Amino acid sequence: MYSKGIEEEDIERKLQQLSDRTAEILESHRRLDRWIVLLQKVQLDDFLYNYTQPMRIIILNLVAGITRGLGFTLGTTLVVAVLVVILKNFVTLPIIGEYIADLIDIIDFHRQNNH
Missing domain, CATH: 1.20.5 (Single alpha-helices involved in coiled-coils or other helix-helix interfaces)
Incomplete structure (x- = not known):
């Protein structure tokens, strides 16, 4: 026991x-x-991956910059085009019409000179 x-x-x-x-x-x-x-x-793994490959960062930033610039340009063009179409409808108004007509002439002048 x-x-x-x-x-x-x-x-x-x-x-x-x-x-x-x-x-x-x-x-x-x-x-x-x-x-x-x-x-x-x-996200340390992403940071370390990007830190060890600087060329990848350069390419990503270049593509991002081009994309932002293109988006800004296209967006501005679209907004201006819509405003011009809307403003052309207001040209017939007595007081505002002259001002809008001058504004449209300025826009057309700059558009022709830039192309």
């Missing part, structure tokens, strides 16, 4: 050690999960 008692105590001690170690591993796992979530939020 004495040897069984020692064996049971050893088993209980080993189980307690395993339980403690399991708790430590779970806590480490939780901390690691928090780090993973934090790094995903920060």
Whole structure:
């Protein structure tokens, strides 16, 4: 019986050690999960990828600049065209008509000179 008692105590001690170690591993796992979530939020992998490839950044910024410039130009052209169409309908008004007619003449003059 004495040897069984020692064996049971050893088993209980080993189980307690395993339980403690399991708790430590779970806590480490939780901390690691928090780090993973934090790094995903920060997008560190994208930052490091872009940092190690500066030519990619240059090309992306060039394409973004061209796209913004093209969008600004097309948007301005569209807005001005719509305004000209709307203003042409108001040319027949007595007071505003002369001012709008002059404005349309100025726009037409600049449009012809730029082409």
